[in-house]
Amino acid sequence: MTQRNPKATAERNRTLALASALVRGAVAAGLGLGSLTVLVMVVWISSPHPDSGPGGALRTAAGVWLLAHGAGLVRPETLSGVPAPVGVVPLLLVVGPVWLAHRAARDAAEPEEGRPRPSQAGAFCAVTAGYLLVVAGAAACARGGSLRPDPDTLVFPVALVVAGAAAAGVWTAAGRPLGPLPSWSPLALHEAIARTLFRNRAEAVCRSAAVGVTVLLGGGALLVAVALGRNAGAAQDAFLGLAGDWSGRFAVLLLAASLAPNAALWGASYGLGPGFSLGTGATATPLGLYGTPSVPHFPLLAAVPDQGPGSPLNWAALAVPVTAALAVAWFTARRAAPAGAPRAQVWSRRETVRVMLLAALACGAVTGLLTAVAGGPLGTGALREFGPVWWLAGPAALAWTAGIGVPAVLLLRLWRLRTPGWAWRRDVPGAGEPPVTASASASVPTPAKATTSGERAETTAEAEEAVIGRPRRWWAPWRGRVRATDASVDAVGAASSVPSPGAAPEPGPGALVGAAGAAAGRGDAGFEPYDFLPTDPWHGKDFREARWASLKRNSGGLMADFPAEPAAERTGRTDRNAPIDPADPADPGAGRPAPEPDRPRPTP
Numbered sequence: 319m320t321q322r323n324p325k326a327t328a329e330r331n332r333t334l335a336l337a338s339a340l341v342r343g344a345v346a347a348g349l350g351l352g353s354l355t356v357l358v359m360v361v362w363i364s365s366p367h368p369d370s371g372p373g374g375a376l377r378t379a380a381g382v383w384l385l386a387h388g389a390g391l392v393r394p395e396t397l398s399g400v401p402a403p404v405g406v407v408p409l410l411l412v413v414g415p416v417w418l419a420h421r422a423a424r425d426a427a428e429p430e431e432g433r434p435r436p437s438q439a440g441a442f443c444a445v446t447a448g449y450l451l452v453v454a455g456a457a458a459c460a461r462g463g464s465l466r467p468d469p470d471t472l473v474f475p476v477a478l479v480v481a482g483a484a485a486a487g488v489w490t491a492a493g494r495p496l497g498p499l500p501s502w503s504p505l506a507l508h509e510a511i512a513r514t515l516f517r518n519r520a521e522a523v524c525r526s527a528a529v530g531v532t533v534l535l536g537g538g539a540l541l542v543a544v545a546l547g548r549n550a551g552a553a554q555d556a557f558l559g560l561a562g563d564w565s566g567r568f569a570v571l572l573l574a575a576s577l578a579p580n581a582a583l584w585g586a587s588y589g590l591g592p593g594f595s596l597g598t599g600a601t602a603t604p605l606g607l608y609g610t611p612s613v614p615h616f617p618l619l620a621a622v623p624d625q626g627p628g629s630p631l632n633w634a635a636l637a638v639p640v641t642a643a644l645a646v647a648w649f650t651a652r653r654a655a656p657a658g659a660p661r662a663q664v665w666s667r668r669e670t671v672r673v674m675l676l677a678a679l680a681c682g683a684v685t686g687l688l689t690a691v692a693g694g695p696l697g698t699g700a701l702r703e704f705g706p707v708w709w710l711a712g713p714a715a716l717a718w719t720a721g722i723g724v725p726a727v728l729l730l731r732l733w734r735l736r737t738p739g740w741a742w743r744r745d746v747p748g749a750g751e752p753p754v755t756a757s758a759s760a761s762v763p764t765p766a767k768a769t770t771s772g773e774r775a776e777t778t779a780e781a782e783e784a785v786i787g788r789p790r791r792w793w794a795p796w797r798g799r800v801r802a803t804d805a806s807v808d809a810v811g812a813a814s815s816v817p818s819p820g821a822a823p824e825p826g827p828g829a830l831v832g833a834a835g836a837a838a839g840r841g842d843a844g845f846e847p848y849d850f851l852p853t854d855p856w857h858g859k860d861f862r863e864a865r866w867a868s869l870k871r872n873s874g875g876l877m878a879d880f881p882a883e884p885a886a887e888r889t890g891r892t893d894r895n896a897p898i899d900p901a902d903p904a905d906p907g908a909g910r911p912a913p914e915p916d917r918p919r920p921t922p
Contacts, residue, residue, distance in 0.1 A: 331434035336444045339426035339436055341741035343448025346422035350415045354386070355379040357572070364565035370464070377463025380456040384894055386411035387453070388475035388691070390468035404465065406705065408576035409583075416483045419449055423487025437490050448483045450477060460693065496520070522653040532647040534685060537638030538585030539578075545585075545621035553620035562716070574617055581618050583692035583705055586685070589638030590718060592710035594693065596622065597700040604632045612700040632858055639718035646681060647723040650674050651730035664735065667728060674727045678719035686712020706792060735749025 334517060358379035360366055367376070385391050391404040426875060427441040436444065457467050489495075496511050510516045546553050547716070557574075561567045584594050593603035600609030606627035650673055654665040687709045691704015792803050 327756070332436065332440075335434040335436040336440050338409060339423075339441045339444035342422040342450055343419070343427050343445035343450075345447075345448075346418040347415075347452035348450045350386075351380065351383050352686070353414065354411075358382065361565060361569045361572075361590060364568075366563055366565070370586050377460045378465055380460040381463055381465035381467060382411070384417070384456055384460065384467045384472075385465070386415055388412075388471065389457075389477050390471040392468055392695075393464065394466060395464065399700055403468070403695050403696045406577075406580065406696060407691055407694065409579035409688075409692065410576040410776055411481075412564035416479065419445070419480055419483035420487040420490070422449070423484040425487075425490045427488045427491035438492060438865065441491075442481075442484050442488045443503050445483050445487070449480050449484070449619075453477075466529060476820050518653075519669075519673055523676045523680060525845050526646045526649045526653075526673070526677035527648050527684065528668070530642045530681035530685050530715075531678065531688075533581050533642040533645045534586040534590075534715065535579075536830075537589055537641060538587070539582035539832040541585035541589060541635055541638065542618070542621050545623070546618075549620045553617045555616045556620055558617050570617070574848075580692040580705075581621070583689050585621075585635075585637060587689050587692075587706035587711045587714075589635040589641075589705070590685075590711055590714040591636070592707055592714050594706045595703045599700065604628050606632070614696070639715065640722060641717075641866065643678075643719045643722035644726055646677050646719055647730055650677060650723070650727050651734060654727070655731050655734040657734065659736075665731075667731070667791065670731055671724055674723050675720055677714055678723055680718030681716075682712045685715040685834045697880045735886065781891045 346596050355376060358450065359372070360376055362375040370378075381391055385404070385407060388407055391400045394406060396402050407496060422822070424446040425447050426436065427438055434439075457469075457472055460467055468631065496517055499508055557567065557570060560570050586753040588602060591603060593601055595601055596607075597610070597612035600607065600611035600800065602611075602623055608621050608627045611622065611625075613622060650670065654670040654673070656663070670896050689711040692706035693708075695702045696704050
């Protein structure tokens with residue numbers, strides 16, 4: 319009766335694992351809320367004239383923490399008496415909650431020795447539920463504060479942000495796989511994800527799109543920095559006018575730092591062309607600022623251009639999307655035509671264009687999503703439209719990236735397929751095939767046969783192409799690794815010479831390699847022939863016996879005791895190349911066909 323039931327133990331371990339994941343989610347949310355509360359309380363304590371007590375500071379901290387998740391806030395106390403919405407999310411504050419939720423889900427789903435581990439779905443649900451419990455408590459706490467959360471935004475986007483971060487953590491713990499997909503998904507998608515080629519192309523699309531978005535953000539940040547530098551006086555006046563004591567200025571500085579990613583996205587949208595709205599009646603684009611802007615007194619807004627048509631300096635902002643498109647094309651071309659890869663591994667033009675278009679589509683989608691979060695309403699009147707217009711910024715990023723990136727990636731692919739000799743890589747050897755070099759081509763003898771003048775000319779041309787390394791074209795006379803000078807012609811003649819029956823034996827491998835090396839480098843300054851090739855006879859008796867003894871010693875007793883002498887010496891023949899006389903009875907080789915003359919061995 320005291321023995322434990324294995325089934326009950328397994329269920330208990332699974333329950334404990336789910337409870338641990340639930341606690342991890344709640345702790346992650348508590349850490350984010352606590353860190354932001356500490357910062358708000360420090361600013362409240364250091365303020366010489368606080369507007370509310372510690373309860374008001376805590377409720378404000380809870381509202382700002384919910385704003386970092388994408389929740390909409392409402393200011394009930396306004397001059398007009400109408401509650402004003404606050405929809406601009408400081409993107410720098412989003413990093414902390416998202417990272418904490420991601421890490422909690424990853425730690426809960428990772429297998430660890432000595433503790434039970436829930437399933438991936440269980441870890442995701444438990445972490446998300448624990449985190450949302452704290453979100454609900456913070457929303458209840460902030461209801462009576464100066465920044466009250468909008469209940470409609472707690473489901474979307476707050477719950478969606480938390481669930482997305484938790485799902486990314488579980489996916490990271492599983493090794494970031496691309497499957498398996500749900501059973502209701504199409505079979506073609508299952509088959510595509512199972513292929514390595516699909517995964518490689520998907521990785522190339524994601525990397526190229528990430529590079530494009532990064533360049534857009536960097537270009538937008540550069541535009542904002544340049545504009546703030548030009549209007550440094552106005553930015554300083556706005557900074558000093560918002561607060562008169564150091565604690566207030568510190569708070570303004572923290573708020574400006576948290577809105578710096580928003581300003582970078584505003585600059586990227588400005589460079590893309592659609593620009594951003596400064597109220598319902600004003601829009602800033604590179605072509606100019608038209609309308610009457612309703613701009614609050616804030617340091618970052620000092621970078622807004624002046625009213626009127628744009629100058630050439632404003633038009634220079636269009637270089638940001640051009641640079642982003644070229645960056646996407648460059649990274650796509652690097653994957654399409656890797657350096658030193660054989661021709662068989664290079665993507666086709668159609669496949670390269672397809673990957674480039676998918677990368678442009680992903681870049682446009684991410685840009686539209688980020689610009690949608692970077693702006694938002696700040697009131698019910700003129701400031702109900704404030705920031706970039708996402709449904710214009712996303713298609714603009716797609717159009718710039720696809721319009722410039724597709725021709726650029728084709729040109730870059732063609733450029734990367736060239737050889738150092740400014741020719742196109744049409745003869746790149748396949749996988750495992752050694753490249754043709756001048757020395758190896760010159761060292762290969764031509765079969766012994768009678769040739770006519772036309773056949774000899776054709777053989778000479780083929781040998782010349784082999785020595786040079788590539789076939790010469792009329793549009794690329796500079797092709798080849800060896801220049802077609804009189805030296806190469808001499809090497810061609812040496813390589814294409816055809817011995818006739820009964821002629822003198824051909825030179826050995828050392829002579830052929832020396833002739834090819836001399837022909838290839840005769841025109842180079844400081845060239846010296848190869849002097850490291852052995853000059854001793856390869857078939858000498860002493861060398862043959864030494865090699866034979868070494869082979870027998872290293873064989874471990876497996877080699878039979880054969881004499882270390884060729885068949886010609888065993889039969890009494892002293893000259894292996896001498897012709898056999900069948901009529902001579904004294905010739906030991908009579909009655910057998912005459913051996914073919916030895917051919918020189920090509921140098922490795």
